Amino acid sequence: MNILIIGDEQNFISLQRKGGLVAHTVERTDSLKGAEALQNRDLVIDLQFDAHPENAAVYAQYPAIPVLAGVVKTSLQTVKKTYGCTLIGCNWLPGFIDMPVTEISLLEAIQQPVLAAIMQQLGWEYELVQDAVGMVTPRVVCMIINEAYMAAETNTASREDIDVAMKLGTNYPMGPFEWSKKIGIKEVYEVLAAVYTATGNERYAISELLEKEARKN
Missing domain, CATH: 3.40.50.720 (NAD(P)-binding Rossmann-like Domain)
Known part of the structure; x- marks a missing residue:
């Protein structure tokens, strides 16, 4: 081809x-x-x-x-x-x-x-997969990253501890903050914003910390 x-x-x-x-x-x-x-x-x-x-x-x-x-x-x-x-x-x-x-x-x-x-x-x-904003895997991964940022906002745990806990507890290949670096925090933000606009689901309401870091990039 x-x-x-x-x-x-x-x-x-x-x-x-x-x-x-x-x-x-x-x-x-x-x-x-x-x-x-x-x-x-x-x-x-x-x-x-x-x-x-x-x-x-x-x-x-x-x-x-x-x-x-x-x-x-x-x-x-x-x-x-x-x-x-x-x-x-x-x-x-x-x-x-x-x-x-x-x-x-x-x-x-x-x-x-x-x-x-x-x-x-x-x-x-x-x-x-079904035609939908966020598809399936990006939507799920970005939502997990967003929830990790919310936990970091409240000092529930450090970023390193959250990554380790997710990998050990769920057998994920990467922790949410590791994923965010690989994808790019601006990309994560834009996916979440698109899904939230399309669905109105509060699960995709963006963490203030995540939004702040995305706007720096």
Whole structure:
């Protein structure tokens, strides 16, 4: 396949760790500069779509080219309604890109065989989840991080103790503050804000400490 990858060098390196790209013609760019970049492409992987949803207006001009877009802070339904473009939503949030199983959402059942063919060619495992802001894993992980910040706000325990307790008590690979560093606290904040706006659920009301640290970045 002739693949265009849109994203910075760090996230591209994370994507390479998944494997499967060396058998294909791959070009990386920091940003989508126009429709001409899509000519002769078999696949687009947009790692930064959440930050640049306007890219969908360009993708709409080439509906036959599948796009694996990082859609965590919005929903495919919203993208479709705004730009008239049907994408394949992926969890390309930093810290999750190189996970062995990619979390994916679809808007239409007709996309399933297309997705299956792409994943077979790349040799990637995936799991389908419902189209919703925050998807599943990012929503849960960011909520846990938020609760850890709330505990730190009240001096219930130190950050180090909270990380150790979560790893020992729940067998998590990382503690919530370790996760926040890997994802990026600004990303965590933006996911929580998007989910809270979409759901109105107080579980996603953002910790004052977390918001303060996010605004520093």
